[in-house]
Amino acid sequence: MTSEVIISVRDLAVGFNHRLIIDGLDLDVRRGEVLGVVGGSGTGKSVLTRCIIGLVPKRRGKIAVFGEDLDDATAAEHKAIERRWGVLFQHGALFSSLTVKQNIQVPLREYLKLSEPLMDEIARLKIALVGLNPDAAEKYPSELSGGMIKRAALARALALDPEIVFLDEPTSGLDPIGAGEFDTLIKTLRDTLGLTVYMVTHDLDSLARICDRIAALADGKVIVTGTMADMLRQTHPWLKSYFGGERARAARISG
Ligand SMILES: Nc1ncnc2c1ncn2[C@@H]1O[C@H](COP(=O)(O)OP(=O)(O)OP(=O)(O)O)[C@@H](O)[C@H]1O
Numbered sequence: 001m002t003s004e005v006i007i008s009v010r011d012l013a014v015g016f017n018h019r020l021i022i023d024g025l026d027l028d029v030r031r032g033e034v035l036g037v038v039g040g041s042g043t044g045k046s047v048l049t050r051c052i053i054g055l056v057p058k059r060r061g062k063i064a065v066f067g068e069d070l071d072d073a074t075a076a077e078h079k080a081i082e083r084r085w086g087v088l089f090q091h092g093a094l095f096s097s098l099t100v101k102q103n104i105q106v107p108l109r110e111y112l113k114l115s116e117p118l119m120d121e122i123a124r125l126k127i128a129l130v131g132l133n134p135d136a137a138e139k140y141p142s143e144l145s146g147g148m149i150k151r152a153a154l155a156r157a158l159a160l161d162p163e164i165v166f167l168d169e170p171t172s173g174l175d176p177i178g179a180g181e182f183d184t185l186i187k188t189l190r191d192t193l194g195l196t197v198y199m200v201t202h203d204l205d206s207l208a209r210i211c212d213r214i215a216a217l218a219d220g221k222v223i224v225t226g227t228m229a230d231m232l233r234q235t236h237p238w239l240k241s242y243f244g245g246e247r248a249r250a251a252r253i254s255g
Pocket residue numbers: 016021039040041042043044045046047048
């Protein structure tokens with residue numbers, strides 16, 4: 001992790017109709033870190049993620065990525081910034097009518113003009129990178145296990161060699177062994193590719209195993225950022241029950 005701030009969010013407000021979900025939120029993400037974003041159900045973790053990547057409009061505040069204020073970016077500049085991040089949505093969200101190879105090639109077709117052989121080669125490399133067998137390339141999502149779907153979705157998120165990956169609950173639905181293997185994969189990719197990983201998760205094992213820092217959301221804000229040890233010292237009721245419960249103790253012992 002470096003001290004360079006790669007995502008900066010200041011005084012963010014996001015709402016729907018008359019309800020503000022996020023109100024006065026500040027967050028820094030540093031280049032090369034694995035940041036875990038936690039919070040109770042409905043606190044706005046997905047909304048925050050979607051707002052940073054431009055899928056949900058904000059009511060107020062500033063979001064800068066790679067040092068560029070997204071409000072000041074032209075459509076072309078925005079597209080150039082988008083190319084530098086990859087997203088793994090909750091539940092994988094692969095296109096069910098496309099094979100794994102075709103899914104991985106969706107962002108390639110959207111952003112680049114490459115020959116078919118080169119696109120096939122990139123898909124082959126990404127499939128290997130996430131630890132899938134080469135024969136996964138021609139399979140449809142319905143033919144894959146939950147863990148394989150997550151890996152295929154990660155391969156798609158990595159298609160354009162991004163600097164940042166946004167992961168929304170990457171280990172949800174996986175058994176503990178599958179989740180552990182996926183965590184290891186994310187950590188290996190961070191270490192080898194120098195990725196910055198922004199990860200929304202409920203998985204205490206993931207937080208303990210691979211996150212350098214944790215940002216906790218409550219009451220529309222990031223109420224605290226820090227290491228697992230910092231979280232354990234917090235007195236906020238949600239943090240106390242989340243990080244102080246039985247499951248948290250088990251995660252720390254095994255982590
Ligand atoms: N498009 C939308 N229109 C209206 N309300 C929305 C919309 N998207 C999200 N919300 C509301 O915003 C709140 C935060 O939702 P969000 O999905 O970000 O929560 P979360 O922290 O990710 O929760 P979980 O951990 O359960 O996934 C919820 O009350 C949700 O109903």
